[in-house]
Amino acid sequence: MTEDKNLWTKSTCAYCGVGCGIEASLDAKGELNIRGDKSHPANFGNLCSKGLALGETVSHDGRLLQPSINGVESDWPTALQHVAEKFSQTIEEFGPDSVAFYVSGQLLTEDYYVANKLMKGFIGSGNIDTNSRLCMSSSVVGYKRAFGTDTVPGCYEDLDTAELVVITGSNLAWCHPVIFQRLKAEKEKRDNLFIVVIDPRETDTCSIADLHLAIQPETDVTLFNGLLAYLAEHNKLDQDYIQAHSEGFDTALEAAQQSSQDLTQVAATLNVSEQDLTTFYQHFADTEKSLSIYSQGTNQSTQGSSKVNSIINTHIATGRIGKPGMGPFSITGQPNAMGGREVGGLANMLAAHMEFGDPEAHQMISDFWQTEQLATQQGLKAVDMFDAINEGKIKAVWVMATNPVVSLPNSNKIIAALEKCPLVVVSDCMAETATTKYADVLLPAQGWSEKSGTVTNSERRISRQRRLLPSPGAAKADWWIICEVAKRMGFADAFTYLHEGEVFTEFAKMTTLGNEDGLKRDLNLIGLTQLDAKGYSQLTPQQWPVTTLQTENIHQRMFTDKQFFTASKKAQFIAVSPTAQKPKNAAYPLILNSGRIRDHWHTMTRTGLSSRLGAHIAEPFVAINPEDAKTLNIENDSLVAINSEQGATLVRAKLTERQSKGQMFSPIHWNKQTAKSANVCNLVSDDNDPVSGQPGFKSTQVNVKKWHYHSEAMLLTRESLDLELFDYWVKQKVEQGYLYRIADNRSPIELAETLQGLLNNKLGKTLQFSTTEQSLQAVHRYAFVKDSKLSNAYITAAQLTTHSLEWLQSVLDLPLDSSIELTLISGIVQGKLAQGKIICACKQVGINTITEAIQDQGCQSLDSIKSCTSAGTGCGSCVPEVSNILADYLENNPHLVTEAVTSNGVEKITVEEFIV
Numbered sequence: 023m024t025e026d027k028n029l030w031t032k033s034t035c036a037y038c039g040v041g042c043g044i045e046a047s048l049d050a051k052g053e054l055n056i057r058g059d060k061s062h063p064a065n066f067g068n069l070c071s072k073g074l075a076l077g078e079t080v081s082h083d084g085r086l087l088q089p090s091i092n093g094v095e096s097d098w099p100t101a102l103q104h105v106a107e108k109f110s111q112t113i114e115e116f117g118p119d120s121v122a123f124y125v126s127g128q129l130l131t132e133d134y135y136v137a138n139k140l141m142k143g144f145i146g147s148g149n150i151d152t153n154s155r156l157c158m159s160s161s162v163v164g165y166k167r168a169f170g171t172d173t174v175p176g177c178y179e180d181l182d183t184a185e186l187v188v189i190t191g192s193n194l195a196w197c198h199p200v201i202f203q204r205l206k207a208e209k210e211k212r213d214n215l216f217i218v219v220i221d222p223r224e225t226d227t228c229s230i231a232d233l234h235l236a237i238q239p240e241t242d243v244t245l246f247n248g249l250l251a252y253l254a255e256h257n258k259l260d261q262d263y264i265q266a267h268s269e270g271f272d273t274a275l276e277a278a279q280q281s282s283q284d285l286t287q288v289a290a291t292l293n294v295s296e297q298d299l300t301t302f303y304q305h306f307a308d309t310e311k312s313l314s315i316y317s318q319g320t321n322q323s324t325q326g327s328s329k330v331n332s333i334i335n336t337h338i339a340t341g342r343i344g345k346p347g348m349g350p351f352s353i354t355g356q357p358n359a360m361g362g363r364e365v366g367g368l369a370n371m372l373a374a375h376m377e378f379g380d381p382e383a384h385q386m387i388s389d390f391w392q393t394e395q396l397a398t399q400q401g402l403k404a405v406d407m408f409d410a411i412n413e414g415k416i417k418a419v420w421v422m423a424t425n426p427v428v429s430l431p432n433s434n435k436i437i438a439a440l441e442k443c444p445l446v447v448v449s450d451c452m453a454e455t456a457t458t459k460y461a462d463v464l465l466p467a468q469g470w471s472e473k474s475g476t477v478t479n480s481e482r483r484i485s486r487q488r489r490l491l492p493s494p495g496a497a498k499a500d501w502w503i504i505c506e507v508a509k510r511m512g513f514a515d516a517f518t519y520l521h522e523g524e525v526f527t528e529f530a531k532m533t534t535l536g537n538e539d540g541l542k543r544d545l546n547l548i549g550l551t552q553l554d555a556k557g558y559s560q561l562t563p564q565q566w567p568v569t570t571l572q573t574e575n576i577h578q579r580m581f582t583d584k585q586f587f588t589a590s591k592k593a594q595f596i597a598v599s600p601t602a603q604k605p606k607n608a609a610y611p612l613i614l615n616s617g618r619i620r621d622h623w624h625t626m627t628r629t630g631l632s633s634r635l636g637a638h639i640a641e642p643f644v645a646i647n648p649e650d651a652k653t654l655n656i657e658n659d660s661l662v663a664i665n666s667e668q669g670a671t672l673v674r675a676k677l678t679e680r681q682s683k684g685q686m687f688s689p690i691h692w693n694k695q696t697a698k699s700a701n702v703c704n705l706v707s708d709d710n711d712p713v714s715g716q717p718g719f720k721s722t723q724v725n726v727k728k729w730h731y732h733s734e735a736m737l738l739t740r741e742s743l744d745l746e747l748f749d750y751w752v753k754q755k756v757e758q759g760y761l762y763r764i765a766d767n768r769s770p771i772e773l774a775e776t777l778q779g780l781l782n783n784k785l786g787k788t789l790q791f792s793t794t795e796q797s798l799q800a801v802h803r804y805a806f807v808k809d810s811k812l813s814n815a816y817i818t819a820a821q822l823t824t825h826s827l828e829w830l831q832s833v834l835d836l837p838l839d840s841s842i843e844l845t846l847i848s849g850i851v852q853g854k855l856a857q858g859k860i861i862c863a864c865k866q867v868g869i870n871t872i873t874e875a876i877q878d879q880g881c882q883s884l885d886s887i888k889s890c891t892s893a894g895t896g897c898g899s900c901v902p903e904v905s906n907i908l909a910d911y912l913e914n915n916p917h918l919v920t921e922a923v924t925s926n927g928v929e930k931i932t933v934e935e936f937i938v
């Protein structure tokens with residue numbers, strides 16, 4: 023069958039806020055093929071490794087298939103009735119504020135809309151908050167304070183014309199890879215593009231930076247206040263813009279000057295050189311087309327709102343808003359973080375950008391929804407909501423599409439709250455997440471590829487997610503589940519919709535309340551209010567505001583007329599000063615930063631199903647500066663215990679110069695489902711920004727100690743196993759099973775025997791099981807073969823980190839032949855197993871294949887490696903890593919370098935190298 027004959031359905035990627043368009047097609051084998059949608063204006067056909075692997079994450083492994091009540095399988099009518107009754111009873115007895123919804127930027131706009139309508143409109147409480155509180159709320163505060171509306175002013179097209187791009191608190195290369203690749207392509211094309219990365223650690227994003235400011239954590243306000251003061255001092259302000267279109271400049275400048283006396287002092291506070299700081303300031307001062315991109319290093323801070331406004335202030339002061347190639351651009355995290363903000367999913371917003379405390383809005387919404395119970399007060403923000411659960415004030419909570427036990431700060435407190443709460447309802451796609459464990463009622467939700475609705479991306483573009491596959495078991499759409507509960511609570515008139523398109527058009531109509539012309543609120547979807555089922559079904563991407571249905575992709579900027587949505591119609595400067603950090607605690611002298619890695623998504627409930635994605639970084643880790651490590655007696659690959667006032671984790675140490683002294687970094691992804699003790703939120707405190715309520719996830723005071731063990735194991739199985747009896751374990755999905763890394767206080771031989779007992783193998787062939795050797799150097803190898811297939815295998819020893827065992831990842835996928843058997847018995851790697859750690863996830867190219875291409879086939883440029891091995895020819899995300907392998911290899915083997923290469927200048931791009 024040729025490609026064109028396949029039926030390709032357009033939809034939107036499940037993951038990040040770039041909101042890439044995809045096309046999906048089911049092949050004869052029943053596999054979902056995915057490709058980029060060339061017509062989608064967010065990505066023009068490009069996808070990153072996660073987008074490309076979407077087809078691998080739609081398996082039904084681990085899915086929640088039936089509703090259950092108190093652990094007993096139930097059916098929909100019973101479960102819906104139960105939830106409705108329990109909520110109604112609680113409200114009747116304790117009032118509307120005794121219940122809460124905790125929802126997610128991974129819900130579709132339609133789900134979000136009805137959840138908000140039920141809680142604020144009919145239950146009559148503001149207690150609906152979302153995981154976007156952890157993600158975007160400081161940006162929301164920043165925009166609302168400055169512009170009077172939660173509106174991203176720019177669009178992706180600005181990347182193509184900006185001449186200075188400031189990427190601050192964002193690891194774009196790993197978290198928004200398609201935008202990063204677009205910027206990288208510009209960088210390669212244009213000499214007039216200068217890129218500055220502001221991040222305490224050196225990330226892959228720095229590979230395209232002209233300047234990296236490795237600032238001290240939480241010094242951003244000083245940095246941007248310093249910039250405002252510098253602009254004033256050097257006469258680089260847009261006085262006309264300030265005079266005519268803004269308010270509050272003088273007080274903002276005064277605050278800026280106070281907190282950034284002079285360049286020397288600012289540079290010292292940030293711990294960067296005065297020269298680098300001046301370079302940044304000068305470039306900003308002299309470049310009209312300056313674009314500031316920011317994300318969690320900015321938002322997730324106890325002073326996140328101030329950080330955001332300190333950035334926006336510099337744009338108002340230079341009039342760089344609403345024009346091509348410039349502006350403050352908060353890049354959103356989740357696929358529908360924006361949609362949630364639009365409908366009112368945050369506890370402090372009412373609905374469709376209408377506010378609490380505005381009597382006119384209150385009346386309009388009450389009339390529109392035909393309700394007399396509309397909430398009059400803001401509800402509790404996420405952290406406060408879980409505190410209220412802990413204190414017994416909230417007695418029923420419904421968690422939808424988020425995994426708070428892993429992702430909210432201070433996990434132990436969250437667990438305690440959920441254990442205490444009389445009713446915990448969880449709607450999820452997966453049966454066993456860290457949070458479903460604490461649910462009284464479990465409701466199976468449709469996942470990406472099954473559900474249908476809309477999402478809004480970082481540039482205000484609404485795209486359809488379409489149904490591609492049937493749902494397994496009894497899984498239902500979130501909007502349907504919410505509406506069915508609402509009906510059973512007595513609100514049938516307001517919650518009867520034939521399909522999700524009706525919910526969407528109701529939302530579109532709501533945006534026009536008192537706002538037909540879009541002059542009162544810029545979130546206006548009047549052009550979509552008349553969509554019928556067919557129009558909704560065929561809806562192409564629409565960028566708001568939508569005055570008429572957009573039949574072509576348009577690229578709109580906001581505030582082009584210099585009119586804002588504040589009372590005076592002027593932009594507001596906000597005077598901000600850095601707030602003092604928590605006093606240093608000698609017991610916890612290091613600062614732990616947390617964030618993302620390239621190939622995993624959040625709590626791994628989806629990316630954890632893909633062996634390709636799991637291979638990039640297989641084990642939770644803490645990145646630590648070599649000098650700190652030396653002081654603490656920690657070697658590369660040691661296991662280390664991290665402790666904070668809140669809790670502890672046990673992870674692998676990775677020594678890297680890219681981490682500044684005194685600071686460490688751990689990824690957020692691993693949790694109880696995938697590792698013994700690696701949930702970084704066990705450590706994080708719930709201190710949060712007083713305005714936005716966003717937690718300061720990026721700087722936790724911790725200490726770290728080497729953890730001693732007596733044995734290690736690598737265990738390969740086809741089935742998932744419970745390994746809680748060991749001190750340390752991590753689970754990695756491989757193609758046909760799982761690869762576990764274990765460390766323990768048992769001796770290697772005891773560990774081998776314990777594993778033997780766990781595996782309980784019968785009726786097959788044992789390849790080898792050494793039980794006699796007791797020496798410390800002894801390596802115990804064992805493999806069990808059943809029906810000519812490898813069933814399971816393990817290797818134990820006192821130390822395994824010095825052994826190259828990457829080959830274990832692919833053993834289960836290959837037909838068992840004598841060369842593989844020999845490798846299993848002897849550890850001598852041969853044949854197909856020899857390609858090593860996978861570098862290119864798309865094309866499955868291992869490190870050894872790449873180094874062989876360099877060494878044996880004379881590949882001395884990226885292009886030749888690409889054509890020899892096909893590494894880097896998929897999504898391109900691994901290209902920096904491939905370049906680095908090349909550069910490292912040639913650096914270590916100078917005799918291999920030919921003239922041509924030297925003059926070509928193979929540039930070394932430092933990339934964290936994680937050996938499996």
Ligand SMILES: Nc1nc2c(c(=O)[nH]1)N[C@H]1C(S)=C(S)[C@@H](COP(=O)(O)OP(=O)(O)OC[C@H]3O[C@@H](n4cnc5c(=O)[nH]c(N)nc54)[C@H](O)[C@@H]3O)O[C@H]1N2
Binds near residue numbers: 038194196198320
């Ligand atoms: N691969 C992948 N991509 C994702 C996600 C994922 O889970 N995996 N999640 C999505 C979501 S929901 C989100 S919110 C985004 C997040 O996207 P990002 O915000 O880009 O990701 P993070 O890794 O959380 O943090 C960004 C950077 O902030 C830096 N930082 C820490 N402290 C400071 C500071 O004080 N100042 C400054 N200037 N920087 C600091 C960190 O070192 C880190 O490199 O990613 C989205 N994309």
Ligand SMILES: Nc1nc2c(c(=O)[nH]1)N[C@H]1C(S)=C(S)[C@@H](COP(=O)(O)OP(=O)(O)OC[C@H]3O[C@@H](n4cnc5c(=O)[nH]c(N)nc54)[C@H](O)[C@@H]3O)O[C@H]1N2
Binds near residue numbers: 473617623628
């Ligand atoms: N330490 C630290 N913690 C952080 C962060 C950090 O940088 N550092 N970042 C924070 C940020 S920005 C974010 S966005 C959060 C993310 O944290 P979470 O939202 O907790 O992470 P996910 O793994 O995306 O959880 C989504 C859950 O919903 C389920 N799900 C997926 N699709 C659907 C659906 O359509 N319907 C339903 N009902 N369920 C679905 C998934 O199976 C999964 O269990 O983490 C926050 N926590």
Ligand code: SF4
Binds near residue numbers: 039041042065200
């Ligand atoms: S950049 Fe984001 S939206 Fe695009 S393919 Fe990657 S994860 Fe999906």
Ligand SMILES: [Mo]
Binds near residue numbers: 156158356
């Ligand atoms: Mo996020």
